[in-house]
Structure formats: structure tokens, C-alpha cells
Amino acid sequence: MEHDYLSEIRDKYDKEIMELLIKRMEAVAELTRRESKGEDNTAYPDAETDYMDEFSYLSNVLNSLDSKCRHMNLPETAGMYDENARLEKSLVKKACYQGLPFSYSESAAKALFGHAELMNKTTFEDVFKAVHEGAADVGIVPFENSTAGYINDVYDLILKYDLFINYTYVKKVDHCLAGIPGAEEEDIKEVHSHPQALAQCRKYIRNSGYTEVAEINTAVAAQKIAEMNIKEAACICSEEAALHYGLKILRHQINQQKLNYTRFAAVSKKKAVEEDHNRISFVFNVSHTTGSLSKVLSIIAYYGCNLYYINSRPNLKNPWEYMFYLDFEGNLAHKQVKCLLSQLWEEVPFMKVLGSFNV
Known part of the structure; x- marks a missing residue:
């Protein structure tokens, strides 16, 4: 009974909001007519206004706000992130990288896991296979360059082999x-x-x-x-x-840019959460409906999370469909981020957190 009563209260407020919207839009329309009168006193055309689109937009906004309120007031989301998960650098025994000794990747591997046994592999995919199959604890791969941008193949492989980004290392590159x-x-x-x-x-x-x-x-x-x-x-x-x-x-x-830097990622089977992590990377797809991508971005904006990067890549499982890769500011241990991702999980057909790291 109490639930029905609260639903009625919510519906009552919705009706009042819609009525206020109509009054506000009528006021704006009247202001527009008065401001647009020319010297000949010809009034702005008084055409009938159709408010259906505005109602639909406002309804979407209210639904998003309701969803945020609901997720912020639910108990802590369980099962999505293991806050006790840690990829302790000191416990990493084997780390692999792509290429040969004296490559930039080897230099990054030494900087991140200098104590570990280093293994070199021929291709990026060989690195991911080694980690996926347990031959190595971590793989070190380049995934972003300040001049040439993101290395898309690496993002595709993170998704393919179900691995996670946990640490990063930035190296100045002079060719x-x-x-x-x-x-x-x-x-x-x-x-x-x-x-x-x-x-x-x-x-x-x-x-x-x-x-x-x-x-x-x-x-x-x-x-x-x-x-x-x-x-x-x-x-x-x-x-x-x-x-x-x-x-x-x-x-x-x-290299044409003298300040040329490459960011390397350590990928592993664990989705680690560290206190100093301040960036989160995830991948998702959306339904083929108007505004579906905009809705995802709006939800991120509602939670006040700063967007760093978004890119689309072909969905390798479904031709002519696309996956969206996105990085935003935050930490997986924070409640606001948990609620944001929990809400997105309900909104999109597919989503996977690729990891978090410090920038």
C-alpha cells in the first residue's frame, strides 16, 4: 500500500512538472513574439506549438534522475568489483612484452616489473595469450601515444582475452x-x-x-x-x-613531436582496485535507437565524471555493429562510480570494465 501511495505522489509531481513546462514554454513563446516584432509591428507567426518532443525529452531526463536516485540509495553494489583484488607488483614472477630486447616495450616492462622474469613475444596477441593461459602473470603493451593516439588492436585484444588494465607507465619516446x-x-x-x-x-x-x-x-x-x-x-x-x-x-x-610519449599498460586476469587509480576504461555497445549513445553520455555527466576519451571500433562478432571504448575520471572503489556503472549496466546491451589505472 505504501508503495502505491508513493507511486501516486510521484505521478502527481510529474503532472505538475509537465503543467509548469507548458506555462514556461508559453512564456518563452510570448517573449519571442514580442522581441521579434519589426518596425511595421508585424507579430511573429503564432503557429500552434507541438510539445510532444519536449515531453518526451523531459520524461527521459526524469527517468535518468530517478535511476540515479535509486542507485545512490541502494545498498553497495555487490559482485561487480572485488575491492580486495590486488595485483601486487612484488608478487609478479613473470612478465611478458612484445618485441625483442632493447625495444620500448622491454624498457616499460623493466620499469614496471624490474624484479620479474621477462619474456618477449612476437606479437601483441602472443602477449595476451601468454597471460590468458597463465604462462605469464602480466603482459606489458603500448596502448596510447601522445602523437599517434590510441593503439586500437590492443583494446580489441583486451576484450577478446577478457583481461584488465591495472598499471600504466609513461615513457618519453625519441626515435x-x-x-x-x-x-x-x-x-x-x-x-x-x-x-x-x-x-x-x-x-x-x-x-x-x-x-x-x-x-x-x-x-x-x-x-x-x-x-x-x-x-x-x-x-x-x-x-x-x-x-x-x-x-x-x-x-x-x-619524430615530429619532440614531446612524444607512449603510455604502456600492464594487463592481467585480475581487475585490481588501487587507492591511487584515477581513470577507468570500459567498453559497451548500444541499441540502434535514436539518442542511445547520448543517453549513456548524459548518465556519465549526471554523476559529474569527466570524460577523457571515446572511440568506436567494429564489433568483431557482429558485422556492421560497433563497440564504444570510453575512459573517464574516477576510482572503482568510490560509491558514485559504482552507482554510475551499475546504472549503465542496466541501460546498455553489453558493457565490460576494462580496468582502472593511475594517470
Whole structure:
């Protein structure tokens, strides 16, 4: 009975809000007519106003506010996040990265887990497989560059192998052009490197007239140039990799943005929550209805969470459908964030938290 009474009160208030909306819109319409009168005193056309769209919009707003109020007053959401989950760095015994020794990824792996046994893998997918199958505790992969943007393949693999981002490391990246001993810059015809490195140095490459050749890693490119042993081919890599593979540095710092940084992520099977985490990444899809994406973004705005990044990627399971990847400010242990994600969980067909980390 009490529930029915409260529902009646809510409906009564809704009716009053709608009546006030009509009065307010009529006042705005009258103001518009008066302000738009010309010198000839011709009034603004007094056409009948259809309020259906406005009612629909207001109804959606009220429903969203109701949902927020409900989630904020429910008991703590259970089961979505294990607040006791921790990926203690000291307990990580094996960490793997993509590429060869002296790659940027190896440098990031050492910075994050210098005490652990490091394993190198050929491809990003090999890294994710190793973690998924338990051959490694964590995998270290690049996922964002300040010049070339996000590395979409990594986000696809996080979803495919059901892993989570837990730690990040930012490395300043300075690329050099390296060739075999005896080669000069004017000898070079083609340049080998990872697609991200090529993108970060594209201005220099185009101005020099080089042909780009994609490799799976900058250190792999350095090794290949050493093995090819021809003056016409060079690579883009770190100076450490060039020296390690016996190459000659032909030009230093060829990336167009001198403040060039890459953010690396440590991915694992655990969804860890740490006190200093201040960014959350998740993926979702929406129904094919008008305003469905806007509604998700509105919910995030209602909770006052700052949006950092949003991108769409093809849904690999369903052609011509898309997944949305989004990063926002927050910590998974905070009640407001729990309520936000709980509400989104009810609104979208699919959602997965990819992890949280400190920026």
C-alpha cells in the first residue's frame, strides 16, 4: 500500500512538472513574439506549438534522475568489483612484452616489473595469450601515444582475452634513423619500423621521400636491418636498439613531436582496485535507437565524471555493429562510480570494465 501511495505522489509531481513546462514554454513563446516584432509591428507567426518532443525529452531526463536516485540509495553494489583484488607488483614472477630486447616495450616492462622474469613475444596477441593461459602473470603493451593516439588492436585484444588494465607507465619516446655501418642518410630508400613509430615520424619520412615498411616492433626492425646489410634500408628505433644491433645512427630525434610519449599498460586476469587509480576504461555497445549513445553520455555527466576519451571500433562478432571504448575520471572503489556503472549496466546491451589505472 505504501508503495502505491508513493507511486501516486510521484505521478502527481510529474503532472505538475509537465503543467509548469507548458506555462514556461508559453512564456518563452510570448517573449519571442514580442522581441521579434519589426518596425511595421508585424507579430511573429503564432503557429500552434507541438510539445510532444519536449515531453518526451523531459520524461527521459526524469527517468535518468530517478535511476540515479535509486542507485545512490541502494545498498553497495555487490559482485561487480572485488575491492580486495590486488595485483601486487612484488608478487609478479613473470612478465611478458612484445618485441625483442632493447625495444620500448622491454624498457616499460623493466620499469614496471624490474624484479620479474621477462619474456618477449612476437606479437601483441602472443602477449595476451601468454597471460590468458597463465604462462605469464602480466603482459606489458603500448596502448596510447601522445602523437599517434590510441593503439586500437590492443583494446580489441583486451576484450577478446577478457583481461584488465591495472598499471600504466609513461615513457618519453625519441626515435632515431639507423642504418648499417658505412651507410649515409642520402643512401636510404626505404625505412622499416612499427606502424606507430612510422606515424610518429611521418613528416620526416615524407620529406625524405622514403618508402615505409611496417614491422611488428622497432627492435625487430633494427635486427632486420642488421641482417639485410644493405645501405639502402634503414630503421626507426631507439638509440639503445640501434647500438645493440650494431647499427649506425644516421639522424637523432626524427619524430615530429619532440614531446612524444607512449603510455604502456600492464594487463592481467585480475581487475585490481588501487587507492591511487584515477581513470577507468570500459567498453559497451548500444541499441540502434535514436539518442542511445547520448543517453549513456548524459548518465556519465549526471554523476559529474569527466570524460577523457571515446572511440568506436567494429564489433568483431557482429558485422556492421560497433563497440564504444570510453575512459573517464574516477576510482572503482568510490560509491558514485559504482552507482554510475551499475546504472549503465542496466541501460546498455553489453558493457565490460576494462580496468582502472593511475594517470
